[in-house]
Structure formats: C-alpha cells, structure tokens
Amino acid sequence: MSRTRIKICGLTRAQDVRAAVAHGADAIGFVFYASSPRAVSIAQAAELVALLPPFVASVGLFVNATADEVNCVLERVPLQLLQFHGDEVEADCARFGRPWIKAARMRAGVDLVEFASLHPGASGILVDAFVEGYGGGGKTFDWSLIPRGFGRPLVLSGGLDADNVVDAVRRIRPWAVDVSSGVESDKGIKDTAKIAAFIAGVRDADG
Template identity: 60%
Template sequence: MPAATRTRVKMCGITRLCDARAAVAAGADAIGFVFHAPSPRAVTPAQAAAIVAALPPFVTTVGLFVDADEARIRDTLARVPLALLQFHGDETDAECARYGRPWIKALRVHADLDVAAAMAAHPGASGILLDAWHPEQHGGTGLCFDWQKMPATAERPLILAGGLTPDNVADAIRQTRPYAVDVSGGIEQAKGLKDVHRIQAFMAGVASA
C-alpha cells in the first residue's frame, strides 16, 4: 500500500483525561487504552469510558488487549465505545475477528520473524502494527526494532511502533514510510502519565518528516 500523504498518529497508554485532551489538541488521530492488567498503563473499562465520553468527534478510540478472555473483551466493549481493537498477543485471525469490530494485529519483530508470513496469517486485520520484541512484555518496552525489517510495500496499512520519541520519529518515518506511528512511553513523564510538551514535540517531529 502506498504511504499516506500524512502520517497518522496514535498515542497509546492513555490513563487520564488531561492526557487525552492534550493528545487531541496536538493533532493525534487516535488514542489507545490498555486493557492488560500487568501493564503500568492499564485502565479499567470505567476509567476508559469516562475519558471517551469527554472526547470530541473524529478521534478514533482504540482498545488494546493481550490474549484476553473473550468474555472480558465483550464486557469491555459493552461498557466502552471503542472504534478499533488492537491485539498484542498470540491471537489468531479468527479470534480477532469475532467481535465484529475493525482490528489491527501487532507483531513483535525479532531477527528470525518472517514478517510477510506473520502478516499473511491475519488476513482480516485492517492494519498491521510492527513493534519491538521483548521476552516478557507485549509492547510499551521503549525498544526499537531493526527498521530494515519493515516491508517496503504492503497491501494493508503498516503502523510503526517501538521506542519512538520526539527525537527519532522524523527519522523513523523517513526510513520506513509507515501509514501511521504509535507512541506511548516516548511521550511520558512517568509510566502512564503523559507530558504535554513531549506530546507536542512528537507531533512536530511527525510533521517535519
């Protein structure tokens, strides 16, 4: 798929309304909520619902899950109006598709991963997110993967994640030409707490690319 004329931005790990508002004000296209209890950025459905209720129109709300139980995901969807689902575990294509919502699949990239084959295993995904591999964490590691592993072309939108910051996002976009970038730790003052100045600097970096 050709690169978009404008690189989209998702800011993930939102835990506070003030951070969501700062992200939207800076121009983020989507905000993400982590529904994975081990994460320091995890939120409850009630917390996420309160934030979503205060958002303006045309902001995509994304729910991130990691090998979550089907009943738990359905309960979350009943309580939070999420527009897009993001699966970060070992979910199959069928498991991701059964909720009747658009979804993206995250792939944790390591030296031995066949990215094309992994993408092909999830034909129902609206997009593929490429993140850094970590033996114990499913995203939010602050690590970059080898950007040379990013396919030069793809039939579906590719989203670049993993270790992105205001300092490296412009270079990352120039090298990989993704449809979108996804940032979490790179715009924080502490885990789960965003920094408005880093949010703005990140968006400036995206624009400069």
C-alpha cells in the same frame, strides 16, 4: 506525500487525553491488560473515551483476553478499533464486529509478510520490538526487518519519540505511528510538551 496518522497509547488521565487531542492525535489508545502499568479499568476508560471528539478514534489494546473479557469492555466503552498484542489468531480478533489490528513482535527471523498473511482480516499490522513478556517496553528494533513494499497498512511502534520519529517516518513511510513511553514523564503519565514535540516531528517528516 500522504499524511501519517498518529496514535498516542496508554493514556490514563483526562488531562492527557485532552492534550493529545489538542495537539492533533488521530487516535487514543487504552490498555486493557492488567499487567501493564498503563492499564485502565472499564469505568476509567468509559470516562476517558467520552472526552474524545468526532474523528479521533478510540482504540482498545488487549493481550490474550478472553472473548468475554473483550465483550465486557465493549458493553461499556465505545471502542472504534481493537488492537491485539498477544498470541491471538485471526478468529480471536475477528469475532467482535469491530475493525482490528494485530501486533507483530519484531526480531531477526520474523517474516512480516508471512505474519500478515495469517491475519488477512486485520485493518493493519503493527510492528513493535520483541521483548520478554508482551508489549514493546519502549524499545526500538531494526527497521530493516520491515520489507519494502509491504503492501498492508503498517503501524510503526517501538521506542519512538520526538528525537527519532522524523527519521522513522521518512525512512519507513508507515501508514501510522504509535507512541506510548516516548511521550511520558512516568509510566502512564503523559508529558504535554513531549506529545507536542512528537506530533510536530511527524508533521515535519510528512513535509
């Protein structure tokens, strides 16, 4: 069975970055969206990314940011992957010369195959729950909306935690899972024990 990649998102503190890395996270996500309680400044992000060892990817999450805003971040923060969660089209995402993934906000009626076809350059498609505004808000969605044999690297997100991630990985077999609120004690404050339990659950599901 292939190994499911694990991204921990919305980190704001050095100790949380260290904990995620120590327990085996493959990628760490930093939120550059001012409306989020997990948002970090460019200076904060630069300090946190500097803590990452080789082969742990730095990911920047953006929501309807302008090209200038993204470039300002990239000038100071060596992000390896960009993650777009707004209304961006292919050209908006592809202009920065970095690998990128696009988030689909899942609800009844969403055709994920059609959505993916609109973003052929994406390294992967992230699926999250539809909520008002942007972001999943820690909500799960109906996993049956994900078509079998989707054919693109799938990043499963939306309300994942240590209690449901084993079932999620075994049922969906995503390329990666992405968690934020499911490993928190408060918004933007990660819980080391929850991180450890989540990652252990993914590895258990991998078999």
